[in-house]
Amino acid sequence: MIKVDTKYYNSPFFAILSEDQLYRIHSASLEILERTGMDVHNKEALEILGDAGAYIEGKRIKIKPAMVEKALASAPSKIVITGRNGNGKVLLERNVVNYGLGTDVPKQIDPYTHEVRLTVLKDIENIGKVVRTCDNVDFNSYAGLASDVEPELQDLYHFKACNTYCDKPYFTTAANGANMKALIDISAMFAGGYEKLRSTPSLIVYQEPVSPLVLGKESAEVLLTCSEYGIPIVFPPMVQMCATGPATLAGALAQGSAETLFCLVLHQLKNPGSPFIWGPYVSQMDMKTTISTYGGPVLMKSQAALGQLSRFYNIPTFGFACCTDSSDIDVQCGVEMFWSAFVNALSGLNLCHDIGYMNSGLIFSLESILLSDEIIGAVKFFMEGIEVNDDTLALDLIDRVGPSGNYLAEEHTLQYFKREGWYPKYMNKKTYEVWVRENKRSVKEKLEVRVHEILEEEAPSLISKEEKKEIDAIIKERQKAVLEAV
């Protein structure tokens, strides 16, 4: 016999917008670009856009829909980033979700004193140590702003510190075109040349326009430099509803989408086919506290919509996962981190960053990386759906065990119990009595213990002495240039 006409789902799915709603948002973005346009504070960008036929009114640039369509057609739908030593991979294409860290958090929770203090370079080294141990974290980043180095060169010092103990794909910002070039020089040194770096990039760059509708000088430099060298870049505007965008999600999405498309047009004009990751940040400015919310349902609604929009554009997109507005590893943190990781996966976002962000991106902690790793593990498990076949239906086994039997010591159980079950590292699954006997250890305490173990373990440096020397030489050169510019 044959079983015909069967359809199997490998994972659950959902949608927040209809096709027509998506199109209205897209159409609104096109109208913003043609009617309102953006202010551009970068000479090269103005020239490139002007040459391509944009409307120029001083620094105000307006773009025709045909230019957007051309850019969408030339931007790649698939981007692969491999760790600099060939370890770890980020695959950015439709239906593939990757998770990793974010950048630029001013404060850290000290792993020993638990005091919230300014980030130092040592913290960033420690982040690499922790990320290295996390199976569910696909890319690494420095999630801090080292306060103990000169601010003009932070991104270069971050590279060295963050990559010392971790060689997963690296996510970074760059302050300006020159620092971007220095980061490319360092990465090319690891890759064995600029061509090799272009064909197998090991880093993903983050920069942003200024919402509403402004492209700054330095961020445009970074955008154009990445385009030129074929380094994947994500360029999300920060649309804070009520403040840098309208209070309504539809309008904020349309504006954020327009700003991103504008930057995509410029990026593709500079070097058609260069890898670009789409996706604005759209969330509410909390009108009680004025924070930009990273936790909660508003950002998640926009993320769900952006997942659909990116599939409509067929360009890899950006996500925000395992973020919280809480300042502590507490109930709120758990709820918000789980919820964002889950919605990112359901929405099919590709480059889901900022894991472990606390206090709306102002505080970071090593514990929150481990918590994120566990949460992402749970989400992954859920997204794998339910395998339905003869072996998993287990009818022979059910018949053999029969009424009053049990499945505990069956081969089938042994074969499947790990794959079909989920076993967390930190969440409590103990009976109350056992939990009490074992000193009522909370998830937070377990995370702390594990962080201490990781920090105290011997970890080999993944950057050789020679490589360190070359990085130092590149930093020194930039130092000199910065001093001369003063």
Added chain:
Amino acid sequence: MGCVKEIAGALIAGDADEVKKFVKAAVEDEVDPQTILDQGLIAGMDVIGAKFKASEIYVPEVLVSARAMHSGMELLEPLLAKTGVRARGTVVIGTVKGDLHDIGKNLVCMMLKGAGWKVVDIGVDQPAESFVETAQKEDADVIGMSALLTTTMVNMKQVVELATIKDCNAKIMIGGAPLTQSFADEIGAQGYAPDAATAVEVANGLL
């Protein structure tokens, strides 16, 4: 003696065939059956028990090792009987009257067997007489009672009372979702285990 260590190793790996092979070799080498049992099989299961307690391994893995232990025990039992060596202890275990739930009890049975106990499983829905009479017949060290329902757990008290009346020497331990240490104290049971892993420890502690 080399084989004895290998028995423990094979048992930890859950490899029943290897356990059998090494037990056989040890018997042929005329190693004392008590030594094979204590330093081979039970030593191996103690490692498994400790790993399970430390959450390093999972229930099905414990049970695979337990199964490997049984296959070794099958070869060893006739010799042990001849030399008068006893198992670690004997437990009579069942679910109390009115209760048909047995998954927890079965799990405890497997864990205890794995830890070297002789387990006499009297099944579900068992009256007090059945527990006490079997314990006396088997000269059991421990009576284990299981219940899932608050309406049936009260029947545990009758078993304790009957054991006293009948001069049964077996210590009594209880377990099951609605039970607590204070309930055990109240009915005069000497042991209470909140889960299957703890049950082995509690039973060992009653010896």
